Amino acid sequence: MVFGNSCKQCGVRGQALCGVLADEELAPLAACGVQRSLARGETLVHAGDQAPICANIQRGLMKISHINPAGQEVIVGLLWPGDFVGTPFAGGQPLPAAHDIVALTPVSLCQFPQARVERTMVAHPAMERALLSRTLAELGAVRxxxxxxxxxxxxxxVAGFITESAHRSGVDDGETVTTIELPLSRGEMADLLGLTIETVSRQMTRLKNAGVIGLPGGRRVEIHDPDALAEAAEELV
Amino acid sequence: MVFGNSCKQCGVRGQALCGVLADEELAPLAACGVQRSLARGETLVHAGDQAPICANIQRGLMKISHINPAGQEVIVGLLWPGDFVGTPFAGGQPLPAAHDIVALTPVSLCQFPQARVERTMVAHPAMERALLSRTLAELGAVRxxxxxxxxxxxxxxVAGFITESAHRSGVDDGETVTTIELPLSRGEMADLLGLTIETVSRQMTRLKNAGVIGLPGGRRVEIHDPDALAEAAEELV
DNA sequence: CGGGATCTTGAGATCGTTCAAAGTTTGTGG
DNA sequence: CCACAAACTTTGAACGATCTCAAGATCCCG
Structure with a gap:
């Protein structure tokens, strides 16, 4: 359940609810938001938690992750600034959280009492409708x-992840070379893509040797040939 | 977006909305449902379709599938009797369908005009809420x-799929040997599990040789050792 | 300028795929 | 009811992609 939000008091302008509701309609929700900060690695939601959390991410990046019995972690989703976290009306009864939600970077967010979110949604059907439509879209994306x-x-x-990160960075296309900063370490990329660290590293090197990207150091990536990168990403999508 | 539904006129008693709404509240929806049948292999929704479809599956099994540029098919979800298909309020504007939805067996369903579904949901917030909560649950399951x-x-x-199919068949546990009929061919299992037909077949044989299951022929599977089967399924979940 | 974490690279093992062929089941028409 | 064809399943052998294990190299922080 992830949707762009607008929290006047938090100073973030999101995409989804903004277009649907007038700012003053969001006031009752914004008014009860509590500012909160998370350090890198800090957990907002533990899988199995009964206490539901509703929050709006302002800065930083979070991961939705699943840890299997063997202790391996899989990142099943990322949450960016503007995304909403929470499961209002979760089956009527408190549905235990299905996954961990952890900060990948320092994060600041605006947290709301779930009951208040639900009440606000009851009062503003447009808001609930926006959440539904967002959730449906997210479901399609996960599939x-x-x-x-x-x-x-x-x-x-790997090529697909780089492409997507470039889009998220706002640096869309442009004929010139663009440089982006990957939001994840190699290990995190491996967990997200269902690979090992070594394999991720090897594919990066391969793209570099092919002249498709450059690796100037750190997490930086220069995109030399966006078309070739997109083509590599589509090879068996 | 899949949720158990109750369509009085269609004679199906589902799980989700039933508990939420009185039957007479569903009347306006049920009244405009159109009975429809699909042959095996027939497509209800084409990826990219603009015309949105809302329907309630009564009998049979459908697949939600994605076909990649290389022509390979991946089944990203299954739809069972009682499940609801459709994306009401899809982003305000008509959102093209993300995936194909195809009958795996002969299917009968009850189809509604999308506008009517939306109007009914506006009139009955509990229904919309039930859809939201169902969709959130489905999102967690897909993750x-x-x-x-x-x-x-x-x-x-493969072991996980057999276990899940057994649960779906209603045959839960019981100390005795249970026999189920798999709903999918080997090829369909391969598309669902991201494997090849040959690999699926080999794993089935392996489970048979280990005495965990029996393969009496056709799509039938005897579950001899449910614990061992569950254990095999958990090996790296 | 260390020192720990992260990243790269190599060599060998493993798992799943590919290609090929034989064996079953299913459904149809005589 | 049987015969036959088509579709589906099983099995085998070789290949290839990714993983595992093991060193180095590099980056980042104090």
Whole structure:
């Protein structure tokens, strides 16, 4: 359940609810938001938690992760600034959280009492409708990601992640070389893409040797040939 | 977006909305449902379709599938009797369908005009809320499936599918040997689990040779050792 | 300028795929 | 009811992609 939000008091202008509700309609919700900060690695939601959390991410990046019995972690989703976290009306009864939600970077967010979110939604059907439509869209996106994880080669997964990160960075295309900062470490990329650290590293090197990208150091990536990168990403999507 | 539904006129008693709404509240929706049948292999929704479809599955099994540029198919979800298909309030504007929805068996369903579904939901917030909560649950389930596809071995995927099919068949546990009929062919299992037909077949044989299951022929599976089966499924979930 | 964490690279093992062929089941028409 | 064809399933052998284990190299922080 992730949707762009607008929290006047928090100073973030999101995408989804903004277009749907007038700012003053959001006031009752914004008024009860509590500012909160998370350090890198800090957990906002533990899988199995009964106490539901509703919050709006302002800065930083979070991961939704699943840890299997063997102790391996899989990142099943990322949350960016503007995204909403929470499961209002979760089945009527308190539904235990399905996954961990952890800060990948220092995060600041605006947290709301769930009951208040639910009451606000009852009062503003447009808001609930926006959340529903956002959730439906997210469901489609996760299914598409599922299909990629099922069949795509390691190279395609890595190329796809770089492409997506570039889009998220706002640096869309442009004929010139663009440089982005990957939001994840190699290990985190591996957990997200269902690969090992070594395989991720090897594919990065391969793209570099092919002249498609440059690796000037750190987490920086220069995109030399966006078309070739997109093509690599599509190889068995 | 899949949720159990109750369509009085269609004679199906689902799980989700039933508990939430009185039957007479559903009348306006049920009244405008159109009975429809699909042959095996027939497509209800094409990916990219603008015309949104809302329907309630009464009998049969459908797949939600994604076909990648290379022509490979991945089944990203299954729809069972009682499940609801559709994306009401899809982003305000008509959102093109993200995936194909195809009948795996002969299917009968009850189809509604989307506008009517939306109007009914506006009139009955409890219904919309039930859909939201169902969708959130489904999102969690798909994410969990994502984590399995990312890491689980072929054996675990196949064992997990058999276990899940057994649960769906209603045959829960019981100390005695239970026999179920798998709803999918080997090829469909392969598309669902991200494997090849041959690998699926080999894992089935492996489970049979280990005495965990029996394969009396056709799509039938005898579950001899549910614990061992569950254990095989958890090996790297 | 260390020192720990992160990243890269190599060599060998493993798991799943590919290609190929034989064996079953299913459904149809005589 | 049987015969036959088509579709589906099983099995085998070789290949290839990714993982595992093991060193180095590099980056980042104090």
């Amino acid at each position: 598409t990601r599922l299909s990629r994880l099922a069949r795509a080669t390691a190279l395609a997964r | 969990t499936r994502l984590s399995r596809l990312a890491r689980a071995t072929a054996l675990a995927r």
